[in-house]
Amino acid sequence: MTDTPHRKLERSATGFMLAIVAAASVGGLVEIAPLFTIDDTVENVKDMRLYTPLELAGRDIYVREGCYACHSQMIRTLRDDVERYGPYSLAVESKYDHPMLWGSKRTGPDLARIGGKYSDFWHVAHLSNPRDVVPESNMPSYRWLATTPLKLSNLPLMLKAQRTVGVPYTDEMIANASADARGQSAPDSEQSAGVSERYGEATQVSAFDGVATNVTEMDALVAYLQVLGQLTKAAYENTAAPEKMPDPNN
């Protein structure tokens, strides 16, 4: 056999490994690096809100329970996706999502715009035993969430870490994180006013699990589900088939 360049390469472990690194790096660099620099990867939207501490805690519970394994949060640019779930998802809507929860499988329906479509009461009943509301469902029940108190002392740490990775939480938001979580789940309490002040008037203040006196994991998860698709109105503007954003107060 002639001594081809490849035969020579096979004699050098170092050379071979450098060639592997070179060949394997190109694809990732070309596809990932520009996503950070090209301006129109993520739309610029003025009304984009942050997750409140309670909603962020609910998001972490959604992650912890692996909800993403069966529910996507990404409505594709396909007619049947849009007609079933609402306007297709925009990049800006997950701009503060660390990590993103677009999902890869729909054993259950997409949840990108579930917020405001069902009442808090429906969500609590459904999470407690899905088959009480949807007899055909194969979703696990999560009744223990209603009896598990939310760990409020972690909230400032969570907001701080979120700020480190780029979410613009202010010092004031971090300092009041625990109080805001309590306030958001206890309407008409002293603390509830501060939530709307810091996170915007559109923030839903509600005794999510029906009990205003304590903050449970059920409160947090329902608060998160109710804010899905509600962080910005951008997806409802300039669309071919105008549709109104679900209003949670109706």
Add this chain to the structure above:
Amino acid sequence: MGQLTSGERDLAGAVLVFMAIMGVAMAAVGGSEPLGIHGVMVLLCSVGLLFVLMSTAFGPAPDPARLGKYYDDPIKVGVGFTLAWAVFGMLIGVWAAAQLAWPALNFDTSWASFGRIRPAHTSGVIFGFGGNALITTSYHVVQRTSRARLADQFSPWFVLLGFNLFCLIAVSGYFLGVTQSKEYAEAEWYADIWLVVVWVAYFVLYVRTLARRKEPHIYVANWYYMAFIIVVAILHIVNNLAVPISFTQAKSYTIWAGVQDSMVQWWYGHNAVAFFLTAGFLAMLYYYLPKRAERPIFSYRLSILSFWGITFFYMWAGSHHLHYTALPHWVQNLGMTFSVMLLVPSWASAGNALLTLNGAWHKVRDDATLRFMMMAAFFYGLSTFEGSFLAIRPVNSLSHYTDWTVGHVHAGALGWVAMITFGSLYTLVPSIWKRERMYSAALVEVHFWLALVGTLIYVFAMWNSGIIQGLMWRTYSEDNALVYSFVDSLVAMYPYYIARAFGGLLFLIGAIVASYNVWMTVRTPNPAPSPTGDDLPIGEHAGAIPSAAE
């Protein structure tokens, strides 16, 4: 461990004491939180291993003659880990599958709900079963094809046991609700850091062993093991960059956000398939298949084409998981294009393997071990064709989010990855334990048919359910309204979910049969005619290892 020199015993002792201290520290700061529980587990593992080490601490110095032989002790332990994780991971898989048909099977507990056991299944089979199979066979192949002993006696143990500690922390964490939610990279920051340490040690060991080789040329199986080790390191580090909320807690947030995170996750996710579940297993194919068939690899040129094609093209393909999403269109296009091109190097390898069997088809008929490897090459060809097909945007609009993806993954995982692993193990085990053959050829035959029938039932069930689901979601009535609610499509899935669980159960029973057969092979004295088995000695000059036809 009796072969460790006194210096290596001291080093091992120091590492274990350090690990035990780390375990105590984690337990102290973590308390009853998951981090504390993991601290206790680290402590128990280190102390347990310290006891094993101490029992040999004052033994005699190892025989210098050992350096003239291959170092196979870690391989024997690795075979045990591989089979244990196979049975565990597949058992959780069958359980998860059954829960989709009968949701009450989580017994209303948090730790056993589908969302928590699903990553326990995927990590258990990918990292536990697949990872241990890769490490174990790489120790075997690199020594034989280089005709050199592993570079030292400490690092093979460190890598093998350290990797299993990572798997244990990762999988136990999912039951406790510790997860980053990144698919196939769910383990939290402290487990990820530990894996980096283990992986660097693996890389160094591999390179040092290659540097001792007596063969001038690096054999093709080692190209794939090298690509596996290097690229998995890159993928793992980039995807898992995260900020913990506190160093006393398990929770962290990834540094990547939204659309960038989606691309990073699927760049990782798809290349975990490429470099974990393909490259390393192709290495097994390129060593154990020609060895068992006693035929040289059909084409050296095809091996080269396939290797560089896979290494270059795969890294572009991840974005085909994000068709029609908020990811920019041009990235989706690149992903689709490269996914289709990937068919060329993939089929080059599958074809190369099947053509290697020309002249040995009578052996395929008689020898279930070789048939495992033949079927693996066939399923590799099938699932790579399916992968390229599903990556085409309009096809993906139907298949994405449905069970078709799950069926595709399992055609690869059961038909390709698991079958090549079992074929390799049935070749490796008699060779390492110096037995003439496996304890029972009949049980290998039984395992083959259980595995094949199980895979076919599984894959056909998921193809059917996926396509039905995709079609129901997009069915319109004559007056332009969606015909089926989501629940209608779920109801249609139940028969297939039951069939899928049954197919998985058959595959699991096959793995249990394999474990029994290996156990009995080890226990039953049936020495091979030649005390060194069929190994070439650690030698001076190039010999007749299964090299490419020239």
